[in-house]
Amino acid sequence: MNPQASLRVGNQLRSTLLLQDINMIEALSHLTHERIPERVVHAKxxxxxxxxxxxxxxxxxxxxxxxxxxxxxxxxxxxxxxxxxxxxxxxxxxxxxxxxxxxxxxxxxxxxxxxxLPAFFIRDPVKLPDLVHAQKRNPQTNLKDASSPFHSFFNSNTEGFNSLMTLFSDAATxxxxxxxxxxxxxxxxxxxxxxxxxxxxxxxxxxxxxxxxxxxxxxxxxxxxxxxxxxxxxxxxxxxxxxxxxxxxxxxxxxxxxxxxxxxxxxxxxxxxxxxxxxxxxxxxxxxxxxxxxxxxxxxxxxxxxxxxxxxxxxxxxxxxxxxxxxxxxxxxxxxxxxxxxxxxxNRANYYYNPSRRDGANNIMNYGAIPNYIPSSFGPKIVPxxxxxxLASHEEWAGTVTEFQSVVTAADFVQPRAAWQALGLVPGQQENFVGNVAASLSGAVSQVRQQTYAIFSQIDGGLGGLIQSATEALVSAM
Ligand code: HEM
Missing domain, CATH: 2.40.180.10 (Catalase core domain)
Structure with a gap:
């Protein structure tokens, strides 16, 4: 059958077509199922x-x-x-x-x-969904107006400022x-x-x-x-x-x-x-x-x-x-x-063998008649x-279960301070850093901006003021 033709009653331009046109139905149906979810992060x-x-x-x-x-x-x-x-x-x-x-x-x-980036944004993994959401689209407007959420997330999770020192340097572009x-x-x-x-x-x-x-x-x-x-x-x-x-x-x-x-x-x-x-x-x-x-x-x-x-x-x-x-x-x-x-x-490894894991959607290789359980006297012997x-032999842990969330101390600002000083070794890099923060932060509401200036001041006495001047100049120009 011609793949571009459809089954019509009476073979006329004005006639309707038939649902029994299997070729057309499967072509359309494949198209409407073509998308898979994009990665929740790292999508591009x-x-x-x-x-x-x-x-x-x-x-x-x-x-x-x-x-x-x-x-x-x-x-x-x-x-x-x-x-x-x-x-x-x-x-x-x-x-x-x-x-x-x-x-x-x-x-x-x-x-x-x-x-x-040499360091990560958080150290308590339960915060990861909030870190991700704070950078995604506004749940009401669907707009990419993440400036306030992004900066307010980090203002409340200041352990992340060490990685922000790289994120707002030119290394992040x-x-x-x-x-x-x-x-x-x-x-x-x-x-x-x-x-x-x-x-x-x-x-x-x-x-x-x-x-x-x-x-x-x-x-x-x-x-x-x-x-x-x-x-x-x-x-x-x-x-x-x-x-x-x-x-x-x-x-x-x-x-x-x-x-x-x-x-x-x-x-x-x-x-x-x-x-x-x-x-x-x-x-x-x-x-x-x-x-x-x-x-x-x-x-x-x-x-x-x-x-x-x-x-x-x-x-x-x-x-x-x-x-x-x-x-x-x-x-x-x-x-x-x-x-x-x-x-x-x-994704397949050069050597891949686990006949206990085989069924399910989109199965590609299903081990034929090999038993689907282990240990089995009827199939190949499997060793771990x-x-x-x-993994099991190298560490021993014992202790009481506690609810723990890490706290931020002055020690958390030592590496960000060193990063700021290191930027100073390359002409123009500190200025670019301040400008990059200002461009991002100027989209945030005033309360968030003030909190961010105070945190940068903890990293370096002069840095909060530099960022404040650059950011407020942009806000005034808006
Ligand atoms: C609690 C911390 C983290 C969680 C829960 C997490 C979770 C995820 C998830 C769900 C994906 C999407 C994977 C997929 O759809 O195939 C992803 C992708 C990725 N993550 Fe993470 N991540 C974390 C931290 C990190 C860190 C610290 C690094 C780097 C050191 C990293 C590097 C990557 C990379 C490179 C990808 C892209 C993989 C690809 O190209 O398919 N992640 N992450």
């Missing part, structure tokens, strides 16, 4: 394939097979994103940038989900994804097998761009979001297509468990960074992106990253933000993509994956 993104290469020996800290030989290469997929905007939002807006990596290792998938450094933020663990010495070290991962850091000013970012809202998506695709492969050098910041115990900074507080003087960055790898996806929906939109995807030699830490993340990603992906999202080609055994 771009993806690419590439490789990780081990450049330095790191085997004294980890037994991960993909890290066991200098020169060894592992294929990976990555998705880069903005955080707060919707799927159609502009790439050059002031925001964090998310960097998700999926390493297809010989021992299973390892996922890294990182940011281009990178030229594109290629020109920014990347931070793991959360603390993880490098572990060694029991057959070696069974030891573990805490580790924070840092990636430094080999393209050099390049940022936009506020004016440039606003102009670009009007002229080419997909600028970073385009830049990533074009640079790979024309053979200018973006790359990053990968570093480990290793922290001995005993040193962590007595260290001034809590290494499980995601709002803090750890001194690179006390714990230097050790290079061990290089990530190069060298292949564009061929189908955006199947590979980029349906990709699903999670910190629960771990391999032997890599593990999670007690960091409360990380612990909460261990729940959130699989949970949202079961809703966003369906319970069998791990069977989709972009070593990475989960390591």
């Amino acid at each position: 993104g771009a993806g690419a394939y590439g490789e990780f290469e081990v450049t330095h020996d790191i085997t004294s800290f980890t037994s991960a097979a993909f890290l066991n030989t200098v020169g060894k290469k592992t294929r990976l997929f990555t998705r880069f994103s903005t955080v707060a905007g919707e799927k159609g939002s502009a790439d050059s807006v002031r925001d964090g940038r998310g960097f998700a990596f999926k390493f297809y290792t010989e021992e299973g998938n390892l996922d890294w989900l990182f940011f281009n 990178p030229v594109s994804y290629r020109y920014t450094n990347i931070f793991g933020i959360n603390t993880y663990k490098f572990t060694k097998e029991a057959s070696q010495d069974g030891s573990f070290h805490y580790v924070k991962i840092h990636l430094k761009t080999n393209q050099g850091v390049a940022n936009l000013t506020l004016a440039e970012a606003i102009k670009l979001s009007g002229e080419d809202p997909d600028s970073a998506t385009r830049d990533l695709f074009d640079s790979i297509a024309n053979g200018t492969f973006p790359s990053w050098t990968v570093y480990a910041q290793i922290i001995d468990p005993e040193a962590a115990q007595n260290y001034t900074t809590n290494i499980f507080d995601a709002t803090k960074t750890i001194s690179e003087t006390d714990f230097p960055l050790i290079p061990f790898g290089k990530i190069t992106l060298n292949e564009n996806p061929v189908n955006f929906f199947a590979e980029v939109e349906q990709s699903a990253f999670s910190p629960t995807n771990i391999v032997p030699g890599w593990s999670v830490s007690p960091d409360p933000i990380l612990q909460a993340r261990l729940f959130a990603y699989g949970d949202t992906q079961r809703y966003r993509l369906g319970v069998n999202f791990n069977q989709l080609p972009v 994956a070593p990475q989960y055994l390591q």
